[in-house]
Amino acid sequence: MSDTFRNRLMFAVALVLAAIYLFPLYWMYITALKTGSAMFATPPKFLPSEPQWGIYQYVWQSRNMGRYLWNSLVIASGAVSLIAVLGVGCAYALARYRNAWVDVGLFLILMLQVLPASLMVTPIFVGFSQFGLLDTPRLAVILAIAAKSMPFFVVLVRATFMSVPMELEEAALVDGNSRIGAFFNIVLPLARNGILVSAILIFMQSFGEFVYSKSMIQAVELQPASVGLNSFMGPNTNEWNNIMAYATIYVTPILAAFVLLQRRIVSGLTSGALK
Amino acid sequence: MKRIIASVTDGKGFDIGLVLLPLAFLFIMSGLPLVYNLVMSFQEVDMFSLGSFVRPFIGLKNYADLFSQSETRPILLNTAIFVSASIAGQFLIGFGLALFFWMNFPGASWLRGLFLVSWVMPGLVVGAIWNWILSGDFGVLNFFLRETGVTDGNIFWRSDPNYSLWAVIIANIWLGTSFNMILLSVGLSGIPKDLYEAAELDGANAVQRFFTITLPMMRSTIGAIIALGLIFTLQQFDLFAAITSGGPNNASNVTQYWAWDLSFRQYDFAKGATISVIMIVFVMLASVVYVRSTRHEVRG
Numbered sequence: 179m180s181d182t183f184r185n186r187l188m189f190a191v192a193l194v195l196a197a198i199y200l201f202p203l204y205w206m207y208i209t210a211l212k213t214g215s216a217m218f219a220t221p222p223k224f225l226p227s228e229p230q231w232g233i234y235q236y237v238w239q240s241r242n243m244g245r246y247l248w249n250s251l252v253i254a255s256g257a258v259s260l261i262a263v264l265g266v267g268c269a270y271a272l273a274r275y276r277n278a279w280v281d282v283g284l285f286l287i288l289m290l291q292v293l294p295a296s297l298m299v300t301p302i303f304v305g306f307s308q309f310g311l312l313d314t315p316r317l318a319v320i321l322a323i324a325a326k327s328m329p330f331f332v333v334l335v336r337a338t339f340m341s342v343p344m345e346l347e348e349a350a351l352v353d354g355n356s357r358i359g360a361f362f363n364i365v366l367p368l369a370r371n372g373i374l375v376s377a378i379l380i381f382m383q384s385f386g387e388f389v390y391s392k393s394m395i396q397a398v399e400l401q402p403a404s405v406g407l408n409s410f411m412g413p414n415t416n417e418w419n420n421i422m423a424y425a426t427i428y429v430t431p432i433l434a435a436f437v438l439l440q441r442r443i444v445s446g447l448t449s450g451a452l453k
Numbered sequence: 454m455k456r457i458i459a460s461v462t463d464g465k466g467f468d469i470g471l472v473l474l475p476l477a478f479l480f481i482m483s484g485l486p487l488v489y490n491l492v493m494s495f496q497e498v499d500m501f502s503l504g505s506f507v508r509p510f511i512g513l514k515n516y517a518d519l520f521s522q523s524e525t526r527p528i529l530l531n532t533a534i535f536v537s538a539s540i541a542g543q544f545l546i547g548f549g550l551a552l553f554f555w556m557n558f559p560g561a562s563w564l565r566g567l568f569l570v571s572w573v574m575p576g577l578v579v580g581a582i583w584n585w586i587l588s589g590d591f592g593v594l595n596f597f598l599r600e601t602g603v604t605d606g607n608i609f610w611r612s613d614p615n616y617s618l619w620a621v622i623i624a625n626i627w628l629g630t631s632f633n634m635i636l637l638s639v640g641l642s643g644i645p646k647d648l649y650e651a652a653e654l655d656g657a658n659a660v661q662r663f664f665t666i667t668l669p670m671m672r673s674t675i676g677a678i679i680a681l682g683l684i685f686t687l688q689q690f691d692l693f694a695a696i697t698s699g700g701p702n703n704a705s706n707v708t709q710y711w712a713w714d715l716s717f718r719q720y721d722f723a724k725g726a727t728i729s730v731i732m733i734v735f736v737m738l739a740s741v742v743y744v745r746s747t748r749h750e751v752r753g
Contacts, residue, residue: 185558185559188556188558189559189560189561189564191553192553192554192558192560192561192564193564195553196564199568199571199631200567200568200570202571202579202586205582205585205586206578206582206585209585218590218591220591220596221596222591222593222596264474264478267470267471267472267474267475268475268476271468271469271472272472275468283476285744286476288744289737290483291740292688292737292743293736294732294733294736295688295690296688296690296709296710296712297490297712297713297728297729297732297733297736298483298486298487298490298729298733299713299716299717300490300493300716300722300726300729301486301490301493301726301729302486303716303717304489304493304498304722305486305489307503307504308504321482322482324478324482325482325483328475328478328479329479357467358467361467379573382573386575386576386577386578388694392694392717393713393716404577404578404691407577407695408694408695411584411695413698421581422581422582425578425582428575428578429578432573432574432575433570433574436569436570437567437570440563440566440567440569443566443569443573
């Protein structure tokens with residue numbers, strides 16, 4: 179068996195495995211394009227005979243998706259900005275030193291990373307309502323998400339800072355830079371890519387966040403797309419093509435960003451989670 | 454004063470400030486809620502006392518009430534089944550895939566990365582897709598099962614109490630497999646190749662090589678991944694909200710959904726806090742295992 183034949187065979191098997199694994203995604207895209215009767219046909223059709231392209235516009239308008247996605251965007255951008263502003267410096271300081279205090283800090287951060295949102299939401303909700311934060315529910319959700327996701331961000335970005343050679347920073351200090359100057363002119367530009375990838379990852383997570391938004395945002399006008407999808411799916415719904423069209427509009431931007439940045443995201447993720 | 458400013462712009466104070474500010478934020482937003490949670494679990498909380506800080510203190514009554522409720526035991530059992538079945542499924546399938554993609558061929562790493570889309574998608578969307586796939590009469594999974602002869606009739610995944618928990622488990626395995634696979638791939642690529650060459654020279658076959666080299670070398674990675682799996686499955690909430698809502702009649706309810714349901718559906722915040730306290734203690738124990746095994750990874 180020649181090497182090229184083996185490689186092609188392996189690639190073919192890998193393609194089949196990926197196709198099986200990604201079938202649910204395909205099913206989402208296909209169902210969205212089916213007519214009401216084609217959707218409930220037995221046996222199901224795996225290629226839509228008459229694709230209904232108009233469904234996206236219909237769902238976008240009838241479910242008011244623009245508003246939902248805008249809220250998701252506001253919440254995700256707010257959370258990412260807050261996390262980035264607070265988290266980058268923290269990750270830098272934790273990467274620069276190696277002593278008992280840093281170990282304690284890291285341990286605390288890792289512990290906070292694991293707290294399930296659905297368990298933390300009870301005290302956060304009661305506390306926020308007592309301090310009047312629920313009057314600005316999107317801000318409340320942003321704060322809660324920031325507290326939940328910042329530890330993960332710090333762990334990822336710390337791994338990036340570890341790979342920036344300390345000598346470069348020391349050289350800048352010798353040349354007369356202050357610590358702040360060296361941080362902004364030398365270290366930050368060198369770690370830019372890693373920080374960006376981690377921020378994108380956090381953005382994707384916050385864009386799909388559900389528990390906090392569902393619990394704290396009562397007003398429909400302020401709810402994000404995840405809550406909108408949840409209220410779209412009643413217990414006995416049969417509008418599956420519309421729901422899948424909603425899901426398609428919701429996730430396609432995320433999937434596109436992921437496929438474009440796949441290599442960077444995967445390497446950033448693995449460096450943080452295991453080291 | 455001047456010295457403090459100089460230290461902040463140009464000395465140790467710079468680093469300390471960078472760390473203390475976020476830690477203060479985390480303390481207020483995560484640490485205080487943790488304490489408040491514990492306090493609430495010892496109090497009587499209802500809709501009227503929700504807004505006040507002074508509430509009647511009732512000791513361990515919430516805990517006693519909780520364990521005398523008839524649904525507590527089945528839900529704890531469900532949680533155990535959900536966690537162990539999810540982790541087993543994610544790990545075994547993920548390990549299989551990781552081993553396959555480990556055999557290097559052109560395009561392997563790109564295709565492998567593509568699997569991760571299941572992990573970056575919003576949980577609610579994953580839940581919606583699986584809700585439709587698992588639908589009883591028209592679900593495509595039932596179609597495949599019938600065609601391949603595994604089952605005769607349709608399984609009503611979401612409404613049959615015998616299957617509803619498994620409906621969520623299937624979706625959760627799909628969601629988490631890719632993450633397991635990626636992390637296991639990292640572990641696999643860290644094993645020195647010459648070990649295998651030496652074993653091959655000594656006449657060890659593929660199965661022997663797997664059990665005497667791959668598994669022992671992967672021990673700390675596997676420990677970390679299983680601990681991480683435990684942490685992630687205990688965080689899983691969106692799939693329950695999107696597929697079964699814990700029903701029918703709590704047949705697919707697990708503690709992390711129940712805690713939310715008690716607080717935000719039945720407005721029994723004290724009970725919600727009580728379950729949260731118990732589960733958070735449990736999650737923290739798991740994370741100690743995770744932190745220890747990753748530590749080991751870095752130093753060893």
